Amino acid sequence: MFGATFFTITGLHMAHVIGGVIALVVVAFTYRSGRYSARHIEIWSLYWHFVDIVWMFVVPLVYLMNMKR
Amino acid sequence: MNSNEKSNGMVTTYIVYVTILVIAVYQVCFALMAGPQPVLMLMLALLQASVAVMYFMHLAQERTILFLALIPYTVFVLFMMNMIWSDSFRLLHMRPH
Numbered sequence: 691m692f693g694a695t696f697f698t699i700t701g702l703h704m705a706h707v708i709g710g711v712i713a714l715v716v717v718a719f720t721y722r723s724g725r726y727s728a729r730h731i732e733i734w735s736l737y738w739h740f741v742d743i744v745w746m747f748v749v750p751l752v753y754l755m756n757m758k759r
Numbered sequence: 760m761n762s763n764e765k766s767n768g769m770v771t772t773y774i775v776y777v778t779i780l781v782i783a784v785y786q787v788c789f790a791l792m793a794g795p796q797p798v799l800m801l802m803l804a805l806l807q808a809s810v811a812v813m814y815f816m817h818l819a820q821e822r823t824i825l826f827l828a829l830i831p832y833t834v835f836v837l838f839m840m841n842m843i844w845s846d847s848f849r850l851l852h853m854r855p856h
Contacts, residue, residue, distance in 0.1 A: 750800035
């Protein structure tokens with residue numbers, strides 16, 4: 691159960707990060723074409739900040755709470 | 760948005776970014792010096808997340824009714840997260856049993 695919990699938390703987070711990075715790279719290279727509106731960029735930024743906020747809880751839970759003094 | 764408003768917005772963004780960074784550094788230093796403190800760590804993470812939601816995700820600029828409407832859902836999610844605590848506490852010892 692430990693391995694399942696650990697790798698589910700970190701693995702799902704990694705999947706979200708990879709998805710976000712791909713989306714941001716696509717937007718970075720294609721935003722000049724005018725395909726995306728400001729609302730599209732805002733939605734992707736909300737997604738990226740969501741991933742960021744999840745990481746704020748993953749780091750203490752998985753890495754900081756087991757540090758030895 | 761004129762250039763002055765845009766500049767103020769970037770100043771706020773930098774302040775929020777530095778604030779989150781300082782809290783993260785404090786978390787790591789505190790964890791290294793004082794050992795595991797689950798409640799403090801989660802409170803600091805909650806503070807970081809609150810600042811990010813308010814400013815990076817623009818909740819502070821939304822209408823008050825939207826802010827209030829999110830509270831029940833937040834409480835529900837936090838309540839449902841308790842399902843995993845019994846197992847996730849094993850992470851404190853970084854071992855399966």
